[in-house]
Amino acid sequence: MPKLVPKVILEGTRLTHKTDIAFALNEHPDIVGPRRYRYHSPVVSAEWCGFTNMPWGRGLINYRPEEEPRAMATYAAWATLFENLRFYSWIVDRFHLSTQAWQRAHAGREVGFEWLEERLAPLGFRLVLCVRSEASFEAARAERLRVSGNPRQYDDLGVFVREQELLRELASRSRLPVFELDVSASDVPAAADAVARWLAATGGLTLGDA
16 A cells, blocks of 8 residues: 555634544544554644743744744754654644744734745645634533633633634645634544545645655
8 A cells, every 4th residue: 555644734713622633533544544553653743842941832834033043943953853853743732823823813913934844845744723613612611611721812702712713724824724613522533534535535645656
């Protein structure tokens, strides 16, 4: 069988099960093949707050203006890593659209990532935009509050509704193939199955030698 090398960027506001789906995709037999034992296939994220020595600090998404060169250098480093390991599977839990959305909403700044998508597209990267109905956010919040270490971030659900629409706008302008995935039912296995079907239908599971 051909080597499976899917490359998926999961975007979406909070409470849309992005991380749960990322882990599910990275063990889905239709996406990464059947596994007889577990090994460490990468799930990476722009949400890692590595710019500050504190919980819920700053990173690639919520950097300050003076930190933008470091953020862009990190994105370029990720792109180089993906290019050097092009024949591997990569699942990314939030990436450049999340940066664009946060910087516009919180800092009034427009961040251009055309250069990044020009490097990602030949590698077969695809965007999955995780969305949920407005009415379903309340139940999702109740579920999250049982485990959250920072519950105050979920006080205002309107923030997430607005961010979801902003991410939709940004995704509509992306040069990468985009799949809008409705997670209102909070059914992670079904969501992973839907992504697997889309990848198979659009040629997103393999990559040519060119």
